[in-house]
Amino acid sequence: MTDAPILARPAADIAEPLALYVHWPFCAAKCPYCDFNSHVRPGVDAARHGRALLAELEHEAGRAGRRRLVSIFFGGGTPSLMPPEAVAALIARARTLFEPAPDLEITLEANPTSVEAGKLREFRAAGVNRLSLGVQALDAASLGFLGRNHSAGEAVAALEHARATFPRLSFDLIYARPGQGEAAWREELRRALSLAADHLSLYQLTVEPGTRFATEHARGAFHLPEGDEAAALYAATAEEAARFGLLPYEVSNYARPGAESRHNLAYWRYGDYLGIGAGAHQRLTTGGEVFAARRHRAPEIWLERVERDGHARVEEEALTPVERGREAMLMGLRLAEGIDPARIEARSGLDFDAVVDHAMLEALMEEGYLRWLPGGRLGATMEGRLRLDALLPVLLR
Numbered sequence: 529m530t531d532a533p534i535l536a537r538p539a540a541d542i543a544e545p546l547a548l549y550v551h552w553p554f555c556a557a558k559c560p561y562c563d564f565n566s567h568v569r570p571g572v573d574a575a576r577h578g579r580a581l582l583a584e585l586e587h588e589a590g591r592a593g594r595r596r597l598v599s600i601f602f603g604g605g606t607p608s609l610m611p612p613e614a615v616a617a618l619i620a621r622a623r624t625l626f627e628p629a630p631d632l633e634i635t636l637e638a639n640p641t642s643v644e645a646g647k648l649r650e651f652r653a654a655g656v657n658r659l660s661l662g663v664q665a666l667d668a669a670s671l672g673f674l675g676r677n678h679s680a681g682e683a684v685a686a687l688e689h690a691r692a693t694f695p696r697l698s699f700d701l702i703y704a705r706p707g708q709g710e711a712a713w714r715e716e717l718r719r720a721l722s723l724a725a726d727h728l729s730l731y732q733l734t735v736e737p738g739t740r741f742a743t744e745h746a747r748g749a750f751h752l753p754e755g756d757e758a759a760a761l762y763a764a765t766a767e768e769a770a771r772f773g774l775l776p777y778e779v780s781n782y783a784r785p786g787a788e789s790r791h792n793l794a795y796w797r798y799g800d801y802l803g804i805g806a807g808a809h810q811r812l813t814t815g816g817e818v819f820a821a822r823r824h825r826a827p828e829i830w831l832e833r834v835e836r837d838g839h840a841r842v843e844e845e846a847l848t849p850v851e852r853g854r855e856a857m858l859m860g861l862r863l864a865e866g867i868d869p870a871r872i873e874a875r876s877g878l879d880f881d882a883v884v885d886h887a888m889l890e891a892l893m894e895e896g897y898l899r900w901l902p903g904g905r906l907g908a909t910m911e912g913r914l915r916l917d918a919l920l921p922v923l924l925r
């Protein structure tokens with residue numbers, strides 16, 4: 529990687545709004561596919577953990593300054609295990625520490641067990657206005673394979689309850705499961721779409737290193753669709769979603785126009801975000817520099833540090849202009865709307881040609897992976913979006 533600091537300008541941070549991510553690192557059970565920072569611990573002191581989140585929020589807000597707040601996202605782990613009072617306190621505090629946008633999006637990820645479904649009204653009363661339910665599959669065998677501790681009936685009941693409770697609703701499904709053919713997936717997806725969410729996250733099952741599935745997959749316990757088969761499932765997904773008016777605005781995210789997740793858009797448009805809680809990442813622009821930080825991953829150490837120092841940041845570095853440009857491209861090309869070269873230049877402080885290799889850009893266009901979009905934006909085609917991991921290293925300088 530070559531850097532060109534001499535030619536770089538500061539990263540423009542004028543009016544860069546803020547998204548806030550809050551991580552709850554605990555789950556009732558560990559799913560065999562999951563490599564998120566999630567832990568199963570007996571007897572979590574949830575009230576104490578909630579107080580520490582509040583302390584870390586106050587600490588970080590003091591450094592970030594009074595910015596316009598466009599989104600709060602409670603992710604995990606399983607944030608639906610949080611005490612609703614802790615969620616309410618964090619929302620109320622964030623509203624006073626920042627300038628809340630009139631359409632502030634407040635999302636909470638929930639697992640659809642009956643226990644958690646029973647708390648939905650309290651989360652709504654706490655200020656949550658968007659729920660993201662981890663449904664994952666709609667039949668008992670698949671839910672069993674994925675190690676989920678909810679039934680298909682519970683998932684449908686939770687969806688109905690959530691639809692009646694929250695103005696905005698999304699749910700997640702994991703497809704391209706072992707032996708799942710295209711016809712079966714189309715049928716499952718149609719059922720899911722008829723449950724009438726205006727946003728869906730549809731992920732192809734990935735075997736992540738270090739998970740139980742990685743061990744089982746390595747010894748041949750199951751096989752996943754790959755190559756053309758996986759590409760056909762992806763194309764079928766977009767087709768079915770489009771029939772219900774949901775468009776793929778990002779690689780794995782589908783929404784009715786206007787129902788896109790503002791929080792995720794903040795990441796993909798390379799906006800600023802504050803991340804609090806164990807293992808959370810953040811990107812903050814101050815004084816023309818973009819600072820990347822992350823926090824202790826282990827919940828116990830995180831808690832101890834926050835109680836001692838007010839925060840559990842372990843690393844913070846100013847990104848180089850080239851790193852800023854690369855990150856902005858990596859994020860932006862995931863979106864159907866693509867990237868605006870002027871935005872890449874503003875956030876990196878570099879000319880667009882110092883971020884991308886122009887000859888490679890031309891070549892990738894000729895091969896049908898990238899294309900110019902209206903308004904001078906650059907986007908990946910569907911083929912390109914399926915291969916971003918391979919394309920970006922050759923495209924970026």
Ligand SMILES: C[S@@+](CC[C@H](N)C(=O)[O-])C[C@H]1O[C@@H](n2cnc3c(N)ncnc32)[C@H](O)[C@@H]1O
Pocket residue numbers: 561562563564603604605606607637638639661662663664700701702731732733734735736
């Ligand atoms: C932080 S997790 C979900 C939160 C919540 N605890 C749950 O399980 O519903 C976010 C989403 O990532 C997806 N996911 C996690 N690991 C995955 C994997 N290995 N392959 C595909 N999707 C995955 C799942 O759909 C999951 O709902």
Ligand code: SF4
Pocket residue numbers: 554555556557558559562563564566604605606639662
């Ligand atoms: S998928 Fe969700 S519930 Fe399962 S371990 Fe990961 S974060 Fe926890």
